[in-house]
Amino acid sequence: MFITGLGTAVPPQRHTQRACWDAIRASPQYDALTSRSHAILKKVLTGNNGIDARHLALDPISEAFEFTPDAMHARFKRVAPQIGEEAARRALQESGRKPDEIGALVVATCTGYLCPGLSSYIGERLGLPRSTQLLDLVGLGCGAAVPTLRTASALLGESEHVLAVCLEVCSAAVYLDDDPGVLISACLFGDGAAAVVGSRKPQPGVREVRMTRAESLHLPEAREKLRFDHRHGLLRNILAPDVPVLSAGVAADVLARADIAPAEISEWLFHSGGRDVLREIVQRIGLSEHAVRHSTEVLREYGNMSSPSCLFSLRRALDENAPGGKWWLASFGAGFSSHGALLEVR
Numbered sequence: 001m002f003i004t005g006l007g008t009a010v011p012p013q014r015h016t017q018r019a020c021w022d023a024i025r026a027s028p029q030y031d032a033l034t035s036r037s038h039a040i041l042k043k044v045l046t047g048n049n050g051i052d053a054r055h056l057a058l059d060p061i062s063e064a065f066e067f068t069p070d071a072m073h074a075r076f077k078r079v080a081p082q083i084g085e086e087a088a089r090r091a092l093q094e095s096g097r098k099p100d101e102i103g104a105l106v107v108a109t110c111t112g113y114l115c116p117g118l119s120s121y122i123g124e125r126l127g128l129p130r131s132t133q134l135l136d137l138v139g140l141g142c143g144a145a146v147p148t149l150r151t152a153s154a155l156l157g158e159s160e161h162v163l164a165v166c167l168e169v170c171s172a173a174v175y176l177d178d179d180p181g182v183l184i185s186a187c188l189f190g191d192g193a194a195a196v197v198g199s200r201k202p203q204p205g206v207r208e209v210r211m212t213r214a215e216s217l218h219l220p221e222a223r224e225k226l227r228f229d230h231r232h233g234l235l236r237n238i239l240a241p242d243v244p245v246l247s248a249g250v251a252a253d254v255l256a257r258a259d260i261a262p263a264e265i266s267e268w269l270f271h272s273g274g275r276d277v278l279r280e281i282v283q284r285i286g287l288s289e290h291a292v293r294h295s296t297e298v299l300r301e302y303g304n305m306s307s308p309s310c311l312f313s314l315r316r317a318l319d320e321n322a323p324g325g326k327w328w329l330a331s332f333g334a335g336f337s338s339h340g341a342l343l344e345v346r
Helices: 017-026 035-046 061-065 069-095 118-126 145-155 180-188 220-225 243-257 275-285 290-302 309-319
Strands: 002-009 014-016 053-055 104-108 133-137 161-168 192-199 209-218 226-231 234-239 265-270 325-333 337-345
Touching: 002 069, 002 309, 014 017, 017 035, 017 053, 017 061, 035 180, 053 290, 069 118, 069 161, 069 192, 069 234, 104 118, 104 145, 118 133, 118 161, 133 145, 145 161, 145 192, 145 209, 145 309, 145 325, 145 337, 180 234, 192 309, 209 243, 220 226, 220 243, 243 275, 243 325, 243 337, 265 275, 265 290, 265 309, 275 290, 290 309, 309 325
Parallel strands: 104 133, 104 161, 265 325
Antiparallel strands: 002 192, 002 209, 014 053, 161 192, 209 337, 226 234, 325 337
């Protein structure tokens, strides 16, 4: 599959980590938390955690403390189609394709639920033909990008061009209580969307990006390390302390399954799961800090956006005209799952 268009989008509201700390400290929920929880929030939001700011669908930021299921669902339903459409339109524009040329739309998300799925809403907003095949992928968490691209690639057997969208409204799935995993999630996650136009043939006159192979690895025995649970009508993120080490190990295993030596890869595009995740990957695979600069900068500017994060890294590498060759696109998350795709760029 040739990636002929790539678009990204975030909500316009940008909140620094310091502003988030000030808002949490001024919220009525803050006093209900333990002193240990106060210390965790302060350390993550005011320390050097690799994140400067996040785009969140909160205006004003005090909306973050509306924790009812109805308020959270309304936020997802309002924002998800908007940023999904915006990212998709940018991908279509870059590819030179019109909506009526798209044979299938695949949408992946885990931070909210609609039936019919987001593909119905985004397809309508884009003006896709009523005959367009619509597919929604759920339950993949942060690792959804590569499986979504693989699904899009499979659909090229029936269509000349397909559209794949990964989007998350994480502000509709984070809140505060005294669980450390819940607290850290509230400090790390941001909202965003990324869309890819996949085509059978390359786009003339633009840089050629081709996904040539992909690998996946699933560890159900580690499922309880990272997943969503449901408590009192809300999505609750389960986040174990050893997730960074686990992420790096499984990411290295997927690379080995693809039978690719790190020296063959000229650009690394990892899911920006967190500062500690990227540090563990650098150490485990034997990379330099410079090698993961695209992912580091995405984390700094946007936080962990879950499924679209590694596609934001790809966008940055393309915008910076990174050297061609073999690029490795990696996503990992709930399940525990890890995925990698080899991109040949020229």
